[in-house]
Amino acid sequence: MTEVVASAETLTLAKALNAAMRRSLADDPQVLIMGEDVGKLGGVFRVTDGLQKEFGEDRVIDTPLAESGIIGTAIGMALRGYKPVCEIQFDGFVFPAFDQIVTQLAKMHLRSLGNIQMPVVVRIPFGGGIGAVEHHSESPEAYFAHTAGLRVMACSNPADAYSMLQQAIACPDPVVFFEPKRRYWDKMPVDLNAPGVPMGEAVTVRPGTDATVLAYGPMVKTCLEAAEAWDRSVEVIDLRSLSPLDMATVNASVQRTGRCVIVHEAPVFGGLGGEIAARVTETCFYRLEAPVLRVGGFATPYPSSRLEDHFLPDLDRVLDALDRTFSW
Amino acid sequence: MTEVVASAETLTLAKALNAAMRRSLADDPQVLIMGEDVGKLGGVFRVTDGLQKEFGEDRVIDTPLAESGIIGTAIGMALRGYKPVCEIQFDGFVFPAFDQIVTQLAKMHLRSLGNIQMPVVVRIPFGGGIGAVEHHSESPEAYFAHTAGLRVMACSNPADAYSMLQQAIACPDPVVFFEPKRRYWDKMPVDLNAPGVPMGEAVTVRPGTDATVLAYGPMVKTCLEAAEAWDRSVEVIDLRSLSPLDMATVNASVQRTGRCVIVHEAPVFGGLGGEIAARVTETCFYRLEAPVLRVGGFATPYPSSRLEDHFLPDLDRVLDALDRTFSW
């Protein structure tokens, strides 16, 4: 116990990610950091702050301005035995790299019948709520979850950020790692020696008996607030792994509660919520008191910032869904 | 009646698409065809056969080998008043153009607050079953359906191919148009003067009372065969429009039948089936006798061709799902 306390530090989510990379760089000489402005500047969100100074320009690489180039060369470095951690500056700028991620990174292990491993992490700050201009507030996770060969993770708090990013870096499979940018400045004590919850597992962040709310990334906090505000007992699960999904944890919860609400910022239409709803319904068909409800963005491009509060699910929209599920 | 018969011709799906483009080129001088090998060769599937000869190199354009370039310049031509119909040679090669489609084509109308229209069609031969090598058999429709600002269509037979492609070309919104490549050689009489079913509407291709099967593109034929083979009355709906979905037609059917199976070649995980299942369940919750079941590809990259018969849903897999829904 004393030791645990000794290694606990209060960190923002951004600093926790930074600590995770620093530790990975220190422990494994094959780990590299790459991206636009990740070096001297330390990233536009300062997530890689100080890493170039500490580990040098060969390991923390300011790249030319080309996302396909970043992922394409990261693949090449992985083929040479390196473990690149690539930063995509904002969610909306991952698309020039989409081809390399979908047709190469995701498929290389199979193409080689297992002879090649692709320990590449693609870090993407995602989601809205920061008053940004176009392309800076998107939630493209469903594209990657639908892409076989990738693992997709989303962290929601500093402690998870710290352990999950280290797990992603250590993983021999490619991982698309989503970071809730509007929570970068959220703080909590982080135990720097704790192993963290195993990769791929969802976590029940608030136990409850009457309804299950599923969320990930920035929406976990919103859902916890909603659960707090609701008058019946609501269980909140942080999915953490979006591909694969930890359906065992989810189904066990819904089998107990009989009601389920899924919340994400991405547009509901074609979003991950549909997949989860279909699976939950298949497994818990006779147990469901109401259909699985989804709360999320509209089927529109992310709006200009003066409209984003309408687009983003908030406490009220989650409460509204709880209301609907309980009154079904 | 005489006139209708006079204009009916037996066409393959590929020829029907060709006829649709020929007619659009003839009727509207702003229509252009662009892509790799679409000119002199007439496309690797000959879908644009003869069009360059008839309409000239300025209107049927063999482009440099760069998909982002094709869509990016098509956007520019649309800004100048043209209506480009772009061919992506195979489904797996749309990804270099993904950025232009998702961040530009889909969002330009909103970005301009309606001042700009984007009458661009992106034709994509999709799906497997032709014994091809990697990247030539994919079903990427869910990526586009999840992208607001696009319309997504998939045709399943020559008559629809003929009318739907003309509708897509005439539509002021960008349309991603999926063509079932393994059905390119399927034939049927096509009425060249019929207006066709309105854009966006699903069609009940086989009426039934006991279960609803939803499909699109290449799977429609498979599902019709399964419905034929099943001993109870199965309704088959060809969705035709994947974004938006014609949920009115779908829900009305499921309200009648109480059972629903969705079939697509794309991986089930994160595929369009999840979205449809979630919507159907929400609307028909009390009417469903069994959860909506999904039949589709596995959560793997499209396999090498010697394995594709296992990957692709076939008659037996659809029958298996019908079996499961009836015995739930």
Place this chain on the structure above:
Amino acid sequence: MTVEAHTVQDSELVQLLTPEGERLEHPDYPLSLTDQQIRDLYRDLVIVRALDLEAVALTRRGEMGLWPSLLGQEAAQVGSGRALGTSDMVFPTYREHGVAWCRDLPLINVLGLFRGVNHGGWDPKEHGFHLYTIVIGSQALHATGYAMGIQRDGHHGNGIGDATIAYFGDGATSQGDTNEAFVWASVYNAPIVFFCQNNQWAISEPLERQTKIPLYRRAQGFGFPGIRVDGNDVLACLAVTRRALDSARTGNGPTLIEAFTYRMGAHTTTDDPTRYRHSDELEAWKLKDPIARLRAYLSRSGLAKGPYFEEIDAEAKQKAKELREELLALPDPPTSALFEQIYATPHTLMTEEQAAYEAYLAGFDD
């Protein structure tokens, strides 16, 4: 490794006005302007800078989310912007406020974007000025396609047809899209000018992270001419762009112009350049200021005197004030805007989501 790209060989830089305000002649770029035209350029520069500074101030006050300042790049933008004909089409990045000014696009449109009331929203056709494009490099392809459209209209090759100009930065030259645009423009001989403002930085990354050789030479690899111009010299930018546009109009295809300049401010108001660059670089560039040199020339040649400069400063101040007032009066978009103009034709899901959300909002009124 970094030397070649960073050092300007005087011989390869087109300059018509030295930093000291001395007028030079260049055999390939003769330029004859009336006195009034030169004074007008000065007015453009001063007003554009004032409006930009006002926007920075408004952003600091919280009125906008962010502002990418053009400080230092006024001459590159005004020089090239004033070379354009009315029916030419501009494809800007997110920093071409000076070009917007030249195209008579009311700048409130641009401020509205950065305030977040919409994503742009102006009509490109009205001003021959396309929407701002934020995804680096994308617009180079749009511009090329547009130029191919001009060719198909038959408005081309006669020396009087339309031309297109695509703006982008030094960082953008690394993107695949930009290079694909070079391929297409060259292969189709499209009437387009690629105008690269090399302001030495892509956020925190210096030019050497994008290239080992001067950027204008990129064009050679694609078979069309590239030229480097002093981007702080409004006369040279005007002359070089004019010639490139003429070349496009007469059917001679694309030109790449590298306007060698400097981003005097932060990348945007949220950036802190002290983290990555030395102030001595900034000091050196201050001596090359585009406005100071034109003012020196105007004074020295007797084209303008003190009162004229005061008058322009006053006009600029007034325009900045008007812009501020416009911004402060700018209404937020109605909620319905969320669902509108996504599609040009009715869309069932849009209608449905809008109705559901309005019903949800109405629930709060009860």
Place this chain on the structure above:
Amino acid sequence: MTVEAHTVQDSELVQLLTPEGERLEHPDYPLSLTDQQIRDLYRDLVIVRALDLEAVALTRRGEMGLWPSLLGQEAAQVGSGRALGTSDMVFPTYREHGVAWCRDLPLINVLGLFRGVNHGGWDPKEHGFHLYTIVIGSQALHATGYAMGIQRDGHHGNGIGDATIAYFGDGATSQGDTNEAFVWASVYNAPIVFFCQNNQWAISEPLERQTKIPLYRRAQGFGFPGIRVDGNDVLACLAVTRRALDSARTGNGPTLIEAFTYRMGAHTTTDDPTRYRHSDELEAWKLKDPIARLRAYLSRSGLAKGPYFEEIDAEAKQKAKELREELLALPDPPTSALFEQIYATPHTLMTEEQAAYEAYLAGFDD
């Protein structure tokens, strides 16, 4: 518009062996090979062609879905392939069967891919030969990244370290990825050779749809050397590639080699080139055949005689027969392969889907 790219100026083409088999010297590319080494190159060419023709025949018989023949490009592939050191790494497209041969990759691996038993499946490390890449241009970036890895290993700059070679076609030069690779390789001075086989066609599109100027000049735009070599001259391809690799190894960065050659066959077995090109072009290129010219040289110089040629032909025939037998004996993959090697570590959904599908299949046994 098309002329420049299509016409080979003799002055810009490195050639060490004329189409008639006459040996030329080139000041920059001295090449001294033993008689045996030259005969070995001949053997490579003949065997590679025989194996390729066998694969075409097998495809026609329905044993493979498709085959992209290298016919006509043997010298480009063997010349460059034999310039490589054991620990160098090759990044091929889908047509580099001749390079695969040089890297001792049993060609059955390649045939297996086109038969559809897997997507490649060999171990790149074992042969210094990466997997075939079908998405045009992608591998140019992988190769560049790999070369950056070499730099980080410290295996570089000393003249004996590893180098990387990326193959691609004329069509691929239009892709963004290829051009981004040029940017990166140049900026990081990576130890890489870009080997472009300009076979004049990208399926049905002639070179003029990709470029207006000779492709080797693309490199100039990115600040590294480009060179055009007679792609049907195995000696020149060897010499030029060797020098470029040496340059990479000694820390001088990338080189672009354009091997000027011709795709004598269809794009793949499913293509019909009579739809888009004239037979006279083909006839002209037949006179430049890479094998005939080396054979002429060997005969003329007395390095080899009739019986030697017969021996090689017999060996090639035998190898083709063995390949055919291997292919016909190639087992189909087991169903379980569908779910395996997608991930390197256990994956719940994979496990679940595999179990469900196996249960489904087992249902048919009942």
